Amino acid sequence: xxxxxxxxxxxxxxxxxxxxxxxxxxxxxxxxxxxxxxxxxxxxxxxxxxxxxxxxxxxxxxxxxxxxxxxxxxxxxxxxxxxxxxxxxxxxxxxxxxxxxxxxxxxxxxxxxxxxxxxxxxxxxxxxxxxxxxxxxxxxxxxxxxxxxxxxxxxxxxxxxxxxxxxxxxxxxxxxxxxxxxxxxxxxxxxxxxxxxxxxxxxxxxxxxxxxxxxxxxxxxxxxxxxxxxxxxxxxxxxxxxxxxxxxxxxxxxxxxxxxxxxxxxxxxxxxxxxxxxxxxxxxxxxxxxxxxxxxxxxxxxxxxxxxxxxxxxxxxxxxxxxxxxxxxxxxxxxxxxxxxxxxxxxxxxxxxxxxxxxxxxxx
Numbered sequence: 052x053x054x055x056x057x058x059x060x061x062x063x064x065x066x067x068x069x070x071x072x073x074x075x076x077x078x079x080x081x082x083x084x085x086x087x088x089x090x091x092x093x094x095x096x097x098x099x100x101x102x103x104x105x106x107x108x109x110x111x112x113x114x115x116x117x118x119x120x121x122x123x124x125x126x127x128x129x130x131x132x133x134x135x136x137x138x139x140x141x142x143x144x145x146x147x148x149x150x151x152x153x154x155x156x157x158x159x160x161x162x163x164x165x166x167x168x169x170x171x172x173x174x175x176x177x178x179x180x181x182x183x184x185x186x187x188x189x190x191x192x193x194x195x196x197x198x199x200x201x202x203x204x205x206x207x208x209x210x211x212x213x214x215x216x217x218x219x220x221x222x223x224x225x226x227x228x229x230x231x232x233x234x235x236x237x238x239x240x241x242x243x244x245x246x247x248x249x250x251x252x253x254x255x256x257x258x259x260x261x262x263x264x265x266x267x268x269x270x271x272x273x274x275x276x277x278x279x280x281x282x283x284x285x286x287x288x289x290x291x292x293x294x295x296x297x298x299x300x301x302x303x304x305x306x307x308x309x310x311x312x313x314x315x316x317x318x319x320x321x322x323x324x325x326x327x328x329x330x331x332x333x334x335x336x337x338x339x340x341x342x343x344x345x346x347x348x349x350x351x352x353x354x355x356x357x358x359x360x361x362x363x364x365x366x367x368x369x370x371x372x373x374x375x376x377x378x379x380x381x382x383x384x385x386x387x388x389x390x391x392x393x394x395x396x397x398x399x400x401x402x403x404x405x406x407x408x409x410x411x412x413x414x415x
Contacts, residue, residue, distance in 0.1 A: 087179050094242065095172040098199070101239040102128060104232040105210055111228060123213055131205035135168060135198050171195055196246045203243035204334055207236040208283060215287030237283075241275045244338040248275075251340055267402055274395035275338060281360055281388035282337050288381060289363035292370040300363055301336050304355045308332040312348055339396055349400060353393050360389040 079085055105128045112121035172195075214233050218225055248271060290297045309332045313319045319328040331341035335352050342348040364385040368378060400406040 083179065083182065087176065091172055091176045091179060094195075094199075095169070097235070097239055097242060098168060098172075098202075101207060101235045102132070104228070104235045105206075108214075108228055108232045111226075120213075120217055124210070127206055127210045127213060131202050134205065135202055138198055138201065168195075168198065171198075196243075196250050199239075199243040200247045200334065200340075203240040204337065207240040207243070208279070208337055211236045211240070211283045212286045212290065215283060216290045219287060219291035237276075237279065240279050240338075241272065244275050244279070244340060245272055247340050251343075267399075270395065270402075271399060274392065274399060277388055277395060278338055278356075278392040281385055281392055282356065284381070284385055285360040285363040285389075288367040288385070292367040300359045304336045304359055305329070305332055307355060308335060308342065308348065308352055311351055312342070312345075315345055315347060343400065343403070343405065346405060349396075349405070353396055357389050357393050361386055 105124060109121055109124040109128065112118075112124055175195075211233055214229055214236075217223075218229070245268075249268075286297070286301070289300070309329045312328050312332060313325065316324070316328075318324045334340055335342045336356075339349065339352055339356070342352040364382055368382045371378060397406065
């Protein structure tokens with residue numbers, strides 16, 4: 052009896068420091084101010100920063116009498132802007148049953164003034180001020196990820212390729228404004244493809260704030276930064292040395308992916324599917340998003356991207372007439388970056404549960 056009384060009582064389980072830190076971060080993540088920053092201020096600010104810096108660069112080309120670069124830079128801003136606003140107009144018309152007449156008229160006027168994205172973001176801001184649930188906000192403004200993906204494919208990435216081509220082909224000194232513009236375009240493109248992947252490939256059950264989710268989000272962002280950087284660099288270098296055939300590698304990649312997707316996916320053989328499959332695969336020629344729906348399309352897109360990048364940079368290196376200090380570093384960096392990008396994509400597919408490593412069964 053004495054022995055029993057002298058035995059120490061079991062201390063209650065205490066949450067680990069990691070668990071406490073995670074709970075603290077989760078609480079901060081859901082603060083109203085933080086939600087406004089991450090859902091309204093940051094994405095809208097990045098969108099405006101990308102567009103405004105491109106417009107300022109176009110004005111700089113105009114002032115320096117570079118009419119060709121002025122027109123191309125301006126086209127890659129105003130063209131996608133028009134398409135995005137037409138998209139927002141379509142979304143507003145489809146949702147007219149859920150809005151009053153005055154709200155619909157105001158949104159339509161903003162679209163006509165090329166301010167459709169601003170209307171969508173201020174709608175989000177209004178919902179955030181009313182403490183609406185994030186899922187409701189995502190449902191109300193479900194068109195924003197698609198709109199920004201369109202913007203990335205039609206404006207940010209082409210703008211990056213164009214400015215890189217101008218720098219390489221003209222040999223002019225790179226201005227601070229041009230560097231800022233290219234960084235803004237890269238950030239906007241990465242943000243767009245990460246958001247599109249988030250909504251297209253990650254289940255709602257896996258979006259809860261956790262250590263695993265944060266790790267995956269960091270890995271995904273790193274993958275997309277490397278993937279887009281290497282792709283844009285390969286296209287820009289290839290265009291500077293082999294401009295008449297710039298559309299050949301991208302076009303062959305797109306055609307193979309489109310035909311493959313239509314052949315293996317029954318949904319793509321319907322009338323709407325035949326229309327959307329080429330659009331989806333056009334996106335995947337620069338960033339892997341929609342091809343993850345099938346193992347075959349993922350592997351094929353990964354191999355085509357890897358081979359395409361290495362081929363384009365090799366052709367550029369071979370056809371160069373002069374020798375610049377960045378030739379070998381660009382060649383090595385492109386090859387290494389493309390391989391790393393393919394590896395990160397494979398790891399992300401493992402996280403999604405769509406691919407298993409050959410030795411995974413031995414580790415169980």
